[in-house]
Amino acid sequence: MAASAVLVIAGGSGVGWWLWRQADGLSEPIRTQEQAQAVRVGLATAGGTGAALALLLAVRRQRSTEHDLWLKEQAAADARHDATERRITELYTKAVEQLGSDKAPVRLGGLYALERLAQANEEHRQTIVDVICAYLRMPQPCAEELSDTEVQDEQHAAAGTADDRRIGEERAQLRAEERQVRQAAQRILINHLRPDRRTNFGEPTNTNFWAGINLDLSGSTLHDWHFDQCEVSSADFRGTTFHGLASFHSTVFRGFAGFVGATFHRTARFSSATFRRSAWFIEAAFHETAEFEEAIFHDSCWFDEAAFHQFAGFAKTTFHSTAWFDATFHDTIRFDGARVRLDQDITSDWPAGWQVREPTSASEGRIDGSEGVWGFLVPPADA
Incomplete structure (x- = not known):
């Protein structure tokens, strides 16, 4: 402040003094007027300098x-973020601990707590999905998955003493809850x-x-898996072992x-499903109907060493790339209306009895919304 005051005084005095000296050679009364003006200008300069x-x-x-x-707001924001992350970590840890409980209601509470946490925090969704998938991958046999030894134990318990029957009932209850x-x-x-x-x-x-979301359910056992129209x-x-209907319709x-x-x-339903990258069904076992009607394979698909124990339907399926069907078919397989892209240098291995027929016209070789030239999969009689 003192330096500013000195600067203001010096500026005003300097300008006033210079103008005063300019009036020294003038005659009266002009000199007096100019000197008065110099004083006013000096004061104005001092005032202007002070204002500036x-x-x-x-x-x-x-x-x-x-x-x-800004520093305070940033510190407050960092504090809020840290508090939020700590709260999320606490909730996450508690929910995961609940999943390890021996009580089914507590495990259910842990699942729903994780669901709410993922819904409210997008950046943590994949981690929470990984936890749920890991839970499903853990071996927890249900009634239809009992080993031969466990079946014998239950039969023995049912025919045994009251304590044996009580233990058997408790085990059955635990499996039902899980x-x-x-x-x-x-x-x-x-x-x-x-x-x-x-x-x-x-x-x-x-x-x-x-x-x-990336889904990892490898090695899990799933019951009545209705994954229709998912992405x-x-x-x-x-x-993975699927009990009951396994449906991926329009997925x-x-x-x-x-x-x-x-x-x-049971039935494996992949009708109208879309596979944008490679699809591997190598060594898969289809014990009942396999439905792939109107599915779209944009990349390679592999069914080598797969086993189809009942009907396999690939009618109106679209194959953009390589398809390998070195599989075992215990029943009928149909590709009626299936389309195969012909204008790419690819090699495929189709089931015995099915061949590619080239289109008979340019219009027949097109598919609406898709590039390329397209042929048909037909049985030998129609080739």
């Missing part, structure tokens, strides 16, 4: 205040992976949809889809 300095100081104070405020927990885990995944698009390329209408970035079902696999060594004890 005051404005500069005010600007500097404002900038300093704003910077201090079945409910696993069904809840499946529903959570399905409900949040179904976008409910009005068109193939429209925006999701399901506000609870979790986009960009995933990738899906790993290697070695979109945006990345790799792995079903190597999977076992389908």
